Amino acid sequence: MQVTVVVPTYNEAPNVAELVRRVAAATPSLDLEILFVDDSTDDTPRVIEQVAETAPIPVRMLHREDSVGGLSGAVVAGLQAAHADVCIVMDGDLQHPPEDIVNLVARHARGDVDVVVASRYTENGENGGLSNALRVFVSQASTNLTKALFPKKLKNVTDPMTGFFLVDRTAFDVNDLKPRGFKILLEILARESLRVAEIPFSFQSRHAGESKASLAQGLSFLTQLFALRFGRMSLFAVIGALGAVANVVIMWMLVHTGVNYMVAAIISAEVTIIGNFVLQERFVFHDMKEQASAIWSRFVKSFGFNNAEAAVRIAILPIMVEALHISSVMATAITLVVAFFVRFAFHKFVVYAP
Numbered sequence: 001m002q003v004t005v006v007v008p009t010y011n012e013a014p015n016v017a018e019l020v021r022r023v024a025a026a027t028p029s030l031d032l033e034i035l036f037v038d039d040s041t042d043d044t045p046r047v048i049e050q051v052a053e054t055a056p057i058p059v060r061m062l063h064r065e066d067s068v069g070g071l072s073g074a075v076v077a078g079l080q081a082a083h084a085d086v087c088i089v090m091d092g093d094l095q096h097p098p099e100d101i102v103n104l105v106a107r108h109a110r111g112d113v114d115v116v117v118a119s120r121y122t123e124n125g126e127n128g129g130l131s132n133a134l135r136v137f138v139s140q141a142s143t144n145l146t147k148a149l150f151p152k153k154l155k156n157v158t159d160p161m162t163g164f165f166l167v168d169r170t171a172f173d174v175n176d177l178k179p180r181g182f183k184i185l186l187e188i189l190a191r192e193s194l195r196v197a198e199i200p201f202s203f204q205s206r207h208a209g210e211s212k213a214s215l216a217q218g219l220s221f222l223t224q225l226f227a228l229r230f231g232r233m234s235l236f237a238v239i240g241a242l243g244a245v246a247n248v249v250i251m252w253m254l255v256h257t258g259v260n261y262m263v264a265a266i267i268s269a270e271v272t273i274i275g276n277f278v279l280q281e282r283f284v285f286h287d288m289k290e291q292a293s294a295i296w297s298r299f300v301k302s303f304g305f306n307n308a309e310a311a312v313r314i315a316i317l318p319i320m321v322e323a324l325h326i327s328s329v330m331a332t333a334i335t336l337v338v339a340f341f342v343r344f345a346f347h348k349f350v351v352y353a354p
């Protein structure tokens with residue numbers, strides 16, 4: 001087997017037969033298999049099985065019940081299960097023309113790169129398939145932002161968000177990837193140091209069905225980008241900072257409606273701790289939740305720790321000021337910084353421990 005074409009599918013039943021037909025027709029000189037990695041809730045798996053029986057080339061399917069990591073998780077599972085080391089990733093809706101597979105393979109055959117990106121934005125590439133002006137704008141803005149955040153690694157890449165590319169599995173350890181969201185190529189390029197080339201391609205309209213991209217995916221892309229560039233701790237810090245602002249705002253509102261300031265301080269602190277937990281679950285440790293303990297147990301640990309931490313931090317202040325003669329502002333700053341790191345470590349290694 002020379003090439004495995006990894007195709008992630010989520011409810012793509014009307015596209016499967018046409019995709020297999022065109023891939024087979026376009027690659028007569030290649031020893032190639034198609035591997036569908038399917039998370040569908042409709043009859044796509046049944047259609048894939050049917051098409052596989054009569055297909056002129058080997059067609060396999062990995063049907064996942066857990067859907068871990070969504071689209072990116074599916075691609076990584078495909079790279080792991082592929083029979084060939086040279087893998088091509090493409091969408092199942094024919095927005096990526098199968099006729100370009102041979103161009104990807106030919107570029108890789110020159111032997112000087114590990115990844116070949118099929119780009120909409122390089123010379124002769126086209127982006128006709130993006131359905132409306134808003135998506136074109138979002139696509140271009142996020143491409144520019146991404147390139148700005150990874151100037152070195154993406155220097156020669158015009159389309160880091162494309163879903164159409166070739167990777168040589170022998171060039172890196174697939175198990176190192178931490179797949180999430182929609183942008184698996186970015187994950188590969190940002191994490192690994194790989195030699196990359198591009199070929200142009202023309203992004204088409206969908207053959208049938210509809211896109212699974214959403215606003216939630218856009219948001220998760222931004223956090224993925226941030227975490228890749230600055231690390232998990234920086235996301236934790238951003239959320240902590242938002243919490244601190246919320247804490248002050250809630251306190252101010254309560255005091256202004258006549259609540260006693262000590263009561264207001266306690267209420268605003270607890271509301272902030274709970275709010276932080278929710279955001280943390282969603283954005284900072286989302287990929288660690290599955291292997292960690294149950295949500296109520298995570299909440300008890302997190303809530304308990306944050307309360308204990310606040311109590312200790314405040315109790316330590318007079319000791320630092322009286323015994324160590326540190327100014328109260330300085331002492332507060334030191335305890336807050338130390339608390340931040342301890343809190344992050346506690347969450348990473350205890351609350352979200354596998």
Ligand code: GDD
Binds near residue numbers: 011070
């Ligand atoms: N297995 C699996 N699991 N497949 C999925 C999932 C999932 O959770 N979500 C989407 N897919 C599959 C779809 O069935 C399709 O084959 C492919 O992934 C792309 O999904 P679309 O819903 O068609 O996404 P798109 O066209 O909006 O986005 C594509 O173009 C973008 C560039 O504009 C993707 O290729 C993106 O990766 C790419 O950035």
Ligand code: MN
Binds near residue numbers: 091093095206211
């Ligand atoms: Mn699509």
